[in-house]
Amino acid sequence: MKIAFYSAQSYDKTYFDQANTSQEIRYLEARLEPHTVGLAAGCTAVCLFVNDQANAEAIQEFSKLGIKLIALRCAGFNNVDIEAAKACGIPVVKVPAYSPHAIAEHAVALILTLDRKTHKAYNRVRDGNFSLERLIGFDLFGKTVGVVGTGKIGAVFCEIMLGFGCKVLAYDIAANAALQAKGVQYVPLTDLLAQSDIVSLHCPLTPETRHLVNPDSVKAMKPGAMLINTSRGGLVDSSAVIDALKSGQLGYLGIDVYEQEEKLFARDLSDTIIQDDLILQLMTFPNVLITAHQAYLTEEALREIARITLLNIAAFEKGAVLTNQVVL
Ligand code: NAD
Numbered sequence: 001m002k003i004a005f006y007s008a009q010s011y012d013k014t015y016f017d018q019a020n021t022s023q024e025i026r027y028l029e030a031r032l033e034p035h036t037v038g039l040a041a042g043c044t045a046v047c048l049f050v051n052d053q054a055n056a057e058a059i060q061e062f063s064k065l066g067i068k069l070i071a072l073r074c075a076g077f078n079n080v081d082i083e084a085a086k087a088c089g090i091p092v093v094k095v096p097a098y099s100p101h102a103i104a105e106h107a108v109a110l111i112l113t114l115d116r117k118t119h120k121a122y123n124r125v126r127d128g129n130f131s132l133e134r135l136i137g138f139d140l141f142g143k144t145v146g147v148v149g150t151g152k153i154g155a156v157f158c159e160i161m162l163g164f165g166c167k168v169l170a171y172d173i174a175a176n177a178a179l180q181a182k183g184v185q186y187v188p189l190t191d192l193l194a195q196s197d198i199v200s201l202h203c204p205l206t207p208e209t210r211h212l213v214n215p216d217s218v219k220a221m222k223p224g225a226m227l228i229n230t231s232r233g234g235l236v237d238s239s240a241v242i243d244a245l246k247s248g249q250l251g252y253l254g255i256d257v258y259e260q261e262e263k264l265f266a267r268d269l270s271d272t273i274i275q276d277d278l279i280l281q282l283m284t285f286p287n288v289l290i291t292a293h294q295a296y297l298t299e300e301a302l303r304e305i306a307r308i309t310l311l312n313i314a315a316f317e318k319g320a321v322l323t324n325q326v327v328l
Helices: 010-019 034-040 056-065 082-087 100-116 118-126 152-163 177-181 189-195 215-220 238-247 277-284 299-318
Strands: 002-005 024-027 045-048 069-072 144-148 167-171 198-201 225-229 250-255 288-290
Touching: 010 024, 010 299, 034 056, 045 299, 056 082, 069 299, 100 118, 100 152, 100 198, 100 225, 100 250, 100 288, 100 299, 144 152, 144 189, 152 167, 152 177, 167 189, 189 215, 215 238, 238 250, 238 277, 277 288
Parallel strands: 002 024, 002 045, 045 069, 144 167, 144 198, 198 225, 225 250, 250 288
Antiparallel strands: none
């Protein structure tokens, strides 16, 4: 089957080429945008990532081009209009889990870096500056960590934080009994925000969770708390967190995702004038750490993403049941 593979990076090509035995993959550097839909002409399937915008118009154009399958190589599907795909008779498949450890461990990396300021220490020491001034952190042991969304990634994250000796509070629309048995306490969101020293977001982006972190919820947080978002940028109202960082209400912010990330992330913009004023402002704060949607980027995850995506495509080709189909 011919597959138009949008937003291809060198590492995608490496891992998909290793796993691929029968598909003809057309690697496209371009993201899926209205003017790049036509690059899929002659293909039967498209393979998309998190910042490829498959809105109703794009899907209708794909349908006219003869695209029969949308294969997401990610877990989240908020960037695809599932109803529009259904109306066009195009199934959407995803990779429901590839390595929840990769994302949970990256959330921990953001916490430890913000807390112990290892990024600052690294630069200081390289510059011959061995001063310890302004590098004071805090013990994670005994702190309260609030986890919003205890699915696959959130559950791994809870277990890691329990291992650090933290008290773990959780909020989810469905409690996980196995986590409760290990000591995780489910509480209403307002209680979680009020009591947590660190809040980490692991729920999907849906109409209900959009701007879950907003001016009101930031005010409800413990003063000086740390907010970590490795889930989706749209969960956080960036202007609200900027105001809270300026007032000191929010003590630290670690993000791997950003609401307007599709114009920025996974690109080298070091030679250009960045036009996004919100990210420019966030980049200036000493207590903000931004990574460019790399939480999933481990060898294990990339291998699994390629393997499952190609299995999903092969199942469609054979007319088999699509176990990883997105159904609303
Ligand atoms: P999952 O489906 O296993 O878990 C999501 C959890 O969120 C579920 O327990 C669900 O009940 C809960 N939830 C849903 N709606 C909620 C709401 N309104 N309030 C509170 N909880 C709610 O998903 P997962 O595999 O753990 O992934 C979580 C998210 O992580 C994905 O949706 C995706 O956005 C993000 N993600 C990010 C990266 C990255 O590289 N940064 C990689 C993979 C996934």
